[in-house]
Amino acid sequence: MAKTRISELAAIISTKTEIIEQYLRSHNLASPSFDVDYVDPQLPPDIAVCKVTISEATEELNSLLAGPSAFWTTLDTTFLPTIHAIYRFKLASSFPIGGEASFAFIASAVDIPEPDVQRIIRLAITHRIFREPRRGIVTHTAISKAIATIPLLQSFLGLVTEEIWPASTRIVDAIEKWPNSEEPNETGYNLATNQYETYFNGMKKDPDRGKRFADVMNFTHAGGKFERAGLIAHYDWACMSEGLVVELGGSQGMMCFDLARYSPKMKCISQDLPDVVAGVEVPEDLKGRVEVVAHDFFTEQPVKNADAYLFRWIFHDWSDKYSIRILRKLIPALKHGARIVTGKVCLPEPGSISYSIERRMRATDMVMKACLNGRERDVDQWAQLFTKSDSRFNFKGVIRIPGSRWSVIEVIWEDVSV
Ligand SMILES: C[S@@+](CC[C@H](N)C(=O)[O-])C[C@H]1O[C@@H](n2cnc3c(N)ncnc32)[C@H](O)[C@@H]1O
Structure with missing residues (x-):
C-alpha cells in the first residue's frame, strides 16, 4: 500500500531528527531542551536546514491531523x-x-x-x-x-506587541477606508493609535520608541550569516575596496562599521534621521574612515560621487510613490557606474521555495502594509521600481543569499551623457 502523507511526514521528521542528533552527539553538544542552562548551538548550514525541514513537516502534520475544521477553531488568539x-x-x-x-x-x-x-x-x-x-x-x-x-530581545517583543500587533488588528479597516493607498499615514497603525502622523515621524517625538526601534534593527539584522555578514559575503565589495560607500537610512551605523572592518581601506558614511544618529560614537578603530551623519533621504543627497549607495531594509518601508522620490533625490549625486545596492527580501515565485521561508517574507510584506503602507517586492517589481524612477538606473538583478530569506538587489547608474 502506498505510504500516506502523514506517514511520509513522520518519516521525514524521523530521518532529519536523526541527522541532527548524530551531529550533536559527534560534537558533544547538548540535545535541545527547555532547561534553563540550555544554549542553542550554532549549526552548520547543512544541519540547520534539517531544522527547517522538520519544522515544516511537523506543521503540515499538525494541520493534517487537526482536520479542516479544527485548523480554524484551534487558532490561538491568546x-x-x-x-x-x-x-x-x-x-x-x-x-x-x-x-x-x-x-x-x-x-x-x-x-x-x-x-x-x-x-x-x-x-x-x-x-x-x-x-x-x-x-x-x-x-x-x-x-x-x-x-x-537579552535586552535586545525584550525590545523586539516590545515592538511586536506594542506596535506591529495593534497595527495588524486594524489592517483590514485601513484597506477598506483607504483602498490602494500609498500614503504612509493611512495605515492600520494610524487607526490603532488614533494619530495620523507617519510611523517614523511619530517615532521622532518619542525617544523611547526610537531607541527600541534602533535596538530591534541591531538585533534582527545582527543575524550574522543571514544579514550584515550575508550582505558583505555575497556582494562584490572588492571592486570598491578603496572607495566610498554611503548607506542611507543606516540606523546607528552598524552595517558601515562591519563593512569598513571587512574592507580596511574603504570609507563609509552612514546616514539616518538626526534623532537616530544623535550621540552615536564611531568605534575607535574606525575613526577617520567611517562617519555617522544626519541626512533625510527625501532631500538631495549631499555626498556626491560615491562608488556605492547602500539601502538596507529601506524600500520595503515605502510604497512605490515614496521609494521613487527617495531614488530621485539620489540622482544628482550619482556618477556614471555608481552602484545602488539594496539588501532586502525579494519575494519568490509563489510556491517555489519552502512555505516557511516564503511565509516569513510574505509576513513582513503584511507588517509593512500594516505600519507604513510599504511592501515587499518580487524581482519584476524591483526592476519596475528602478526603471520607473529613471531609465538610467540599470537593473542588474538579484543575488539570493543562500540559506536565508535575504537578497542583494544590484543596480548600476549608467549616464553616458557625462
Ligand atoms: C527598517 S529601518 C532599517 C535600518 C538599517 N538600514 C538596517 O537595516 O538595520 C529603516 C531606517 O530608515 C530610517 N529612516 C526613516 N525615514 C528616513 C528619512 N526620511 N531619511 C533617512 N532615514 C530615514 C529609520 O530611522 C530607520 O533607521
Whole structure:
C-alpha cells in the first residue's frame, strides 16, 4: 500500500531528527531542551536546514491531523496577549534565573494583582515559557531566561506587541477606508493609535520608541550569516575596496562599521534621521574612515560621487510613490557606474521555495502594509521600481543569499551623457 502523507511526514521528521542528533552527539553538544542552562548551538548550514525541514513537516502534520475544521477553531488568539503581558510587566526579570518564586512574590515585584500574574504565567507555561515544578512555585525555562537576559530581545517583543500587533488588528479597516493607498499615514497603525502622523515621524517625538526601534534593527539584522555578514559575503565589495560607500537610512551605523572592518581601506558614511544618529560614537578603530551623519533621504543627497549607495531594509518601508522620490533625490549625486545596492527580501515565485521561508517574507510584506503602507517586492517589481524612477538606473538583478530569506538587489547608474 502506498505510504500516506502523514506517514511520509513522520518519516521525514524521523530521518532529519536523526541527522541532527548524530551531529550533536559527534560534537558533544547538548540535545535541545527547555532547561534553563540550555544554549542553542550554532549549526552548520547543512544541519540547520534539517531544522527547517522538520519544522515544516511537523506543521503540515499538525494541520493534517487537526482536520479542516479544527485548523480554524484551534487558532490561538491568546499567545500575543500573553507575550505582551510578559514584556510589559517584565515578568521574566521579576525573579532570578536559576531561582524560584511564588505567584505572590512575582505579583508584588511587578505590582500586578496576583490572580492576573497567575493566569498569565500558567498560560505561558503551556507554551514552555516558565515552569511550575511545585504548585504555586515558578522557575525559568531556557525560553523565559532568553527574555530576561537579552535586552535586545525584550525590545523586539516590545515592538511586536506594542506596535506591529495593534497595527495588524486594524489592517483590514485601513484597506477598506483607504483602498490602494500609498500614503504612509493611512495605515492600520494610524487607526490603532488614533494619530495620523507617519510611523517614523511619530517615532521622532518619542525617544523611547526610537531607541527600541534602533535596538530591534541591531538585533534582527545582527543575524550574522543571514544579514550584515550575508550582505558583505555575497556582494562584490572588492571592486570598491578603496572607495566610498554611503548607506542611507543606516540606523546607528552598524552595517558601515562591519563593512569598513571587512574592507580596511574603504570609507563609509552612514546616514539616518538626526534623532537616530544623535550621540552615536564611531568605534575607535574606525575613526577617520567611517562617519555617522544626519541626512533625510527625501532631500538631495549631499555626498556626491560615491562608488556605492547602500539601502538596507529601506524600500520595503515605502510604497512605490515614496521609494521613487527617495531614488530621485539620489540622482544628482550619482556618477556614471555608481552602484545602488539594496539588501532586502525579494519575494519568490509563489510556491517555489519552502512555505516557511516564503511565509516569513510574505509576513513582513503584511507588517509593512500594516505600519507604513510599504511592501515587499518580487524581482519584476524591483526592476519596475528602478526603471520607473529613471531609465538610467540599470537593473542588474538579484543575488539570493543562500540559506536565508535575504537578497542583494544590484543596480548600476549608467549616464553616458557625462
Ligand atoms: C527598517 S529601518 C532599517 C535600518 C538599517 N538600514 C538596517 O537595516 O538595520 C529603516 C531606517 O530608515 C530610517 N529612516 C526613516 N525615514 C528616513 C528619512 N526620511 N531619511 C533617512 N532615514 C530615514 C529609520 O530611522 C530607520 O533607521
